[in-house]
Amino acid sequence: MKRITSLLFLGILIAIVAAGCSSKLNDQSWKLDKKHSPLPDFVLNTSEKIQETYVMAATYPEVVAQVPCYCGCVNDGHKSNLDCFIKGMGPENAVEEWDSHGIA
Known part of the structure; x- marks a missing residue:
């Protein structure tokens, strides 16, 4: 009985943590830092995902440079x-x- 209770508690804890983490990722708003030149029209005329990718490249250049x-x-x-x-x-x-x- 004690083992079932422990497993149930662990399962609930994992579900709560997973739900909290996923909502933070979905609510992530990528904003371009003011130190950068504004995104040009060829980026602004694309999907939100592509625009976010450009902002991420500017935000984490040391990571993107490794790819x-x-x-x-x-x-x-x-x-x-x-x-x-x-x-x-x-x-x-x-x-x-x-x-x-x-963009390509």
């Missing part, structure tokens, strides 16, 4: 996936120019 380029633009000088989204960065990793290859 190999997938857009087939190695001949254009792309060294990582970051180059597919951002053409130029300034001080404090502020995006100065966006790249359209991340």
Whole structure:
């Protein structure tokens, strides 16, 4: 009986934690930091997911830079996936120019 009660309690606890975590992920609102250039029209005219991806690339450039380029633009000088989204960065990793290859 004690084992069943413990398992039931553990199951309820896992369900509560999972529900709390999933709602935080779904409510995540990606906002572009003011230090970056605004998203250009070629990004704003796409889906919300693509816009969020551009904002994530600007927010976490050190992570995106670890992902190999997938857009087939190695001949254009792309060294990582970051180059597919951002053409130029300034001080404090502020995006100065966006790249359209991340849309493809």
